[in-house]
Amino acid sequence: MSRTGFKRRFPPLEILSREDVEQIKQATLDILKETGVRIEHKGALDLLKQNDCLVNYDNFRVRMPEGLVQEALRRCPSTFRLKARDPKDDLVIGGNTVYFNAAPGMGIVDLDTWGYRTPKQKEYQDAVTVLDALPYVDWFSCYTPYFGYEGVTEAMKMTMGLVQNLTYSTKFGAVGFANYNWDFNFRIAQAAGAEVLCPALMVSSPLTLSEFAVEAAFRTLDYGMPCGVDTGSVFGATAPATLAGALAEFNAELIAGIVLIQLKKPYSRVMVFGFPHAQNMSTGSPYFGNIANAMFNAAENQIWRDYGVPLRNTASCYTSSKRIDFQNGMERSLAAIISALSGAHTINLHGGVYGELTHTPIQAILDDDLAGMVGRFIQGIEVTDETVALDLIHSVGPVPGHFLDTDHTFKWWKKEQFIQQCADTLTYPEWERAGKADCIAHAKNKMQKILANHTVSTKLTSAQEAEIETIVREAETFYGKRGDLD
Amino acid sequence: MDEILAKNLRESVLKFDRQNVKRLVQESLDKGIPPLETADVLTNAIREIGDGLSRGEMFLPDLMLGAKTVSVGMELLEQEISRIGQKRKTLGTVVIGTVFGDLHDLGKNMVKTLLVANGFEVVDLGVNVGHSRFVEAANKAKPAILAMSALLTTTVAEMRKVIRSLEEAGLRQRLKIMVGGAAVTKEFAKDIGADGYEPTAVLAVELAKSLVPAQTE
Numbered sequence: 001m002s003r004t005g006f007k008r009r010f011p012p013l014e015i016l017s018r019e020d021v022e023q024i025k026q027a028t029l030d031i032l033k034e035t036g037v038r039i040e041h042k043g044a045l046d047l048l049k050q051n052d053c054l055v056n057y058d059n060f061r062v063r064m065p066e067g068l069v070q071e072a073l074r075r076c077p078s079t080f081r082l083k084a085r086d087p088k089d090d091l092v093i094g095g096n097t098v099y100f101n102a103a104p105g106m107g108i109v110d111l112d113t114w115g116y117r118t119p120k121q122k123e124y125q126d127a128v129t130v131l132d133a134l135p136y137v138d139w140f141s142c143y144t145p146y147f148g149y150e151g152v153t154e155a156m157k158m159t160m161g162l163v164q165n166l167t168y169s170t171k172f173g174a175v176g177f178a179n180y181n182w183d184f185n186f187r188i189a190q191a192a193g194a195e196v197l198c199p200a201l202m203v204s205s206p207l208t209l210s211e212f213a214v215e216a217a218f219r220t221l222d223y224g225m226p227c228g229v230d231t232g233s234v235f236g237a238t239a240p241a242t243l244a245g246a247l248a249e250f251n252a253e254l255i256a257g258i259v260l261i262q263l264k265k266p267y268s269r270v271m272v273f274g275f276p277h278a279q280n281m282s283t284g285s286p287y288f289g290n291i292a293n294a295m296f297n298a299a300e301n302q303i304w305r306d307y308g309v310p311l312r313n314t315a316s317c318y319t320s321s322k323r324i325d326f327q328n329g330m331e332r333s334l335a336a337i338i339s340a341l342s343g344a345h346t347i348n349l350h351g352g353v354y355g356e357l358t359h360t361p362i363q364a365i366l367d368d369d370l371a372g373m374v375g376r377f378i379q380g381i382e383v384t385d386e387t388v389a390l391d392l393i394h395s396v397g398p399v400p401g402h403f404l405d406t407d408h409t410f411k412w413w414k415k416e417q418f419i420q421q422c423a424d425t426l427t428y429p430e431w432e433r434a435g436k437a438d439c440i441a442h443a444k445n446k447m448q449k450i451l452a453n454h455t456v457s458t459k460l461t462s463a464q465e466a467e468i469e470t471i472v473r474e475a476e477t478f479y480g481k482r483g484d485l486d
Numbered sequence: 487m488d489e490i491l492a493k494n495l496r497e498s499v500l501k502f503d504r505q506n507v508k509r510l511v512q513e514s515l516d517k518g519i520p521p522l523e524t525a526d527v528l529t530n531a532i533r534e535i536g537d538g539l540s541r542g543e544m545f546l547p548d549l550m551l552g553a554k555t556v557s558v559g560m561e562l563l564e565q566e567i568s569r570i571g572q573k574r575k576t577l578g579t580v581v582i583g584t585v586f587g588d589l590h591d592l593g594k595n596m597v598k599t600l601l602v603a604n605g606f607e608v609v610d611l612g613v614n615v616g617h618s619r620f621v622e623a624a625n626k627a628k629p630a631i632l633a634m635s636a637l638l639t640t641t642v643a644e645m646r647k648v649i650r651s652l653e654e655a656g657l658r659q660r661l662k663i664m665v666g667g668a669a670v671t672k673e674f675a676k677d678i679g680a681d682g683y684e685p686t687a688v689l690a691v692e693l694a695k696s697l698v699p700a701q702t703e
Binding site for chain 1: 673687
């Protein structure tokens, strides 16, 4: 049992030629071998030195030989299972399957003012319930839907968010790390009978791995959890302005992390995350929604298919719009379809409005239509004798013949079309009579229905709740002693 | 200062011509022009770029490359300024750094560049700066402003620790605190007791200017 996601039924989009791919891959090897990466972790340096890397302990620089890099990539499973709290929500990552996941926001969007604020606990829980109910949300990103809620201290935000997610949803989730919270988070997930994916090996671009990131990755592996490698290449800022150059560096940063993971614990499940994006050269802010981001993702997906390591497109669908409006829809739709066509295994989509700053369940509900449409597209056109329907066409013939009352239409039309839940699809007179509702109004109605009718399919047992509560208390004691709960 | 030399120097900065800047600054020193006068030409030129950025006519690569170009000339001038025992007038000292656990310094560097261009003296602590180092620097440099940056949601909480450490060290009232970075919000800045937050480097400089008089009053 697992979530099915969408299966792409045709070859993926290739934005690069074979020669392009090879040139970029060779540049990545050259970066790792000649410039190397800075790894600020003594244990990691020792491990890499024992495995034929050139290590300079004075400046933390590590240069990696090609053979080691190739072996590390070979050890990465190209498909693997991620265990959710309920087996029906397990994910099988890899191959031609495309999943969608919910995206985070630091705050909740106010749909009247389009400002944002920290959500209340009930709003957090409602957002989780909505994500649990939506059919095309396959899993939760880190600190999703929100980075904590009112009344929770900074130190406890991720942990308490995880508890809410496990309580109100059975879907798989990623978990962030900070402030040494990894033990608490992993133990809470285990208490609930689930795995969590931690993008622990977070590269500080360019080409640097902090001690904290390495430590988080090693702890992730100790717990037997799947590990994400992540880097936030910014074109023209932390990486070359050219997409080809940024790709070469981006890949080197991720592969350095993979080498470390596969040396520490061979054949571990690894997923590539990555947060590549253009920089707004006027303000220094991320330029979400720029077509360069989608182009990068397409190339990234192509190259990593070659490497055989599953990946998620993280920042692809982020938009620079602060509202649910045309810009928002344009930017995320283009990115989502490009990511899906080019072979991302999972796409970070539902609910995030502006970057990782804002989230709203209304956006998530609208995104579910987008995910459904994109998913329908990549499932392609089935061509068989039955679908070509030659016999039927012969039998219906010219006007006054029609297809509306045929068994064939009854059987196939719902499979061929995707029926949006929130789009305005009425005729003009119907729309006027119905109060001129737009997609946001439809989404609000749908949210009300979900909250009135949906409950999590499998509740945590009282024993699980008690164990989680004990771990939360331990975490509070730990952070209290550190003075982090003030 | 020689008008033609000043004009050429300004244009060389605006063309990002480092070689020419170096040559012209050396020429000014050889001619015995007071180094503070030449330094003013350079800072005015980089301020022009900063203003262009504010108007949306220039972009961050212009600013950063401009700063790099100016620094070539400043290095020569600083040696001479120091040798003759002069001191440049500044709007005040800013201690700046990216907080512990965070290695991202692009935003911080942009703010630093614009602060310098606008007449502040900046002590840059770099990245991954623990709260004790911020306190140490605040003690030593006696800044008007302490500025912190964090890109990651996972590291932003460090800012609260720094402010608490400054309070414990009895330094909090002596300086203003400004915070920024992708993970920081106005609400968060207020919550941790910072004196100001702005989302961009250009606005951060305006904030710094507004904080300085309040500090010196």
